[in-house]
Amino acid sequence: MFRSNRVTRNANAVITGAGSGIGRAFALELAARGGAIVCSDIDEAQAQATVERIVAAGGKALAVRCDVTQLADVQALAQTSEDWFGGPADLVINNAGVGAGGHHIGDMTMADWRWVLDINMWGVIHGCHVFAPRLRAAGRGGLINVASTASFAAAPRMGAYNASKAAVLAVTETLAAELADTSVHVCALCPTFVQTNIMKAGRISPASSKFADNLMRWAGVSPERVVKSALAGLDRRQLYVLPQFDARLVWRLKRLLPSSYTKGAGFIDRFAANDMPETNHATDSESTRSRTGAM
Ligand SMILES: NC(=O)c1ccc[n+]([C@@H]2O[C@H](COP(=O)([O-])OP(=O)(O)OC[C@H]3O[C@@H](n4cnc5c(N)ncnc54)[C@H](O)[C@@H]3O)[C@@H](O)[C@H]2O)c1
Numbered sequence: 001m002f003r004s005n006r007v008t009r010n011a012n013a014v015i016t017g018a019g020s021g022i023g024r025a026f027a028l029e030l031a032a033r034g035g036a037i038v039c040s041d042i043d044e045a046q047a048q049a050t051v052e053r054i055v056a057a058g059g060k061a062l063a064v065r066c067d068v069t070q071l072a073d074v075q076a077l078a079q080t081s082e083d084w085f086g087g088p089a090d091l092v093i094n095n096a097g098v099g100a101g102g103h104h105i106g107d108m109t110m111a112d113w114r115w116v117l118d119i120n121m122w123g124v125i126h127g128c129h130v131f132a133p134r135l136r137a138a139g140r141g142g143l144i145n146v147a148s149t150a151s152f153a154a155a156p157r158m159g160a161y162n163a164s165k166a167a168v169l170a171v172t173e174t175l176a177a178e179l180a181d182t183s184v185h186v187c188a189l190c191p192t193f194v195q196t197n198i199m200k201a202g203r204i205s206p207a208s209s210k211f212a213d214n215l216m217r218w219a220g221v222s223p224e225r226v227v228k229s230a231l232a233g234l235d236r237r238q239l240y241v242l243p244q245f246d247a248r249l250v251w252r253l254k255r256l257l258p259s260s261y262t263k264g265a266g267f268i269d270r271f272a273a274n275d276m277p278e279t280n281h282a283t284d285s286e287s288t289r290s291r292t293g294a295m
Pocket residue numbers: 016017018019020021022023040041042043046066067068069095096097098099119120123146147148149190191192193194195196197198199201
């Protein structure tokens with residue numbers, strides 16, 4: 001089959017967290033571009049639902065259960081994908097992630113810190129550890145790590161999420177340098193607010209959830225829009241994709257005026273606290289319950 005120079009066309013793609021939101025949008029878009037897609041998720045039924053949408057539209061996809069916190073799961077995902085594709089993946093998207101916020105550092109429980117870092121940071125480390133050598137051996141292809149504007153924004157009450165996404169950015173930049181002598185393109189996607197299930201499934205303190213919902217409603221864009229920007233960025237060989245104006249604004253402010261930026265973030269935190277009357281101090285013996293009740 002003719003294979004375009006663009007890695008996003010006719011790609012044999014593996015996506016984590018493909019059962020919802022941005023991961024599902026990546027799967028649908030890449031399938032529409034002629035790709036064969038392995039849709040993996042910890043929630044196999046949701047991954048299967050994505051596959052059914054692709055197949056109904058005439059595309060090719062396979063659902064695989066994979067918990068990205070488990071290295072063995074990610075290794076099995078790579079093997080299953082290679083068997084199904086009949087060769088290595090062209091494109092890997094480390095997307096699975098969760099949200100958490102609402103507590104200052106010291107108030108967020110250790111259990112919540114570990115939950116976020118386990119999925120967001122270790123999930124991406126596992127994905128890079130398993131797939132980078134395969135991409136290097138193939139000598140071509142692409143890898144997108146779904147980071148966030150939180151990778152560099154350092155917004156208060158989001159310490160664990162910020163730390164996890166800063167790690168994702170550092171890993172992505174390191175990998176890009178290490179693969180610079182190959183034709184493998186590496187990219188960090190850094191959105192601000194995207195209308196997905198992340199708030200519903202996340203561990204957001206009750207006091208912050210109304211504020212977060214409002215931000216999401218007013219500032220959030222569709223996952224489809226973010227995915228199109230990411231794929232265009234990858235095809236242009238961009239290392240960073242900042243798909244929204246506010247992401248680009250924060251990026252520049254943080255670099256131009258780092259100290260003033262941080263003071264401003266603190267001021268906004270105190271101002272926003274007026275919108276969050278009940279300050280929620282979680283204890284280390286309990287974690288913030290996700291709003292779906294699932295932990
Ligand atoms: N929505 C936003 O505003 C936003 C902004 C910036 C970055 N992001 C990032 O985008 C990525 C996708 O999030 P989303 O917004 O689409 O959320 P989402 O909740 O809609 O989708 C996340 C998916 O990840 C899966 N998942 C959770 N834990 C997993 C695990 N251990 N192993 C495998 N899969 C797991 C979930 O089942 C779900 O299908 C995340 O990394 C998130 O941090 C989201």
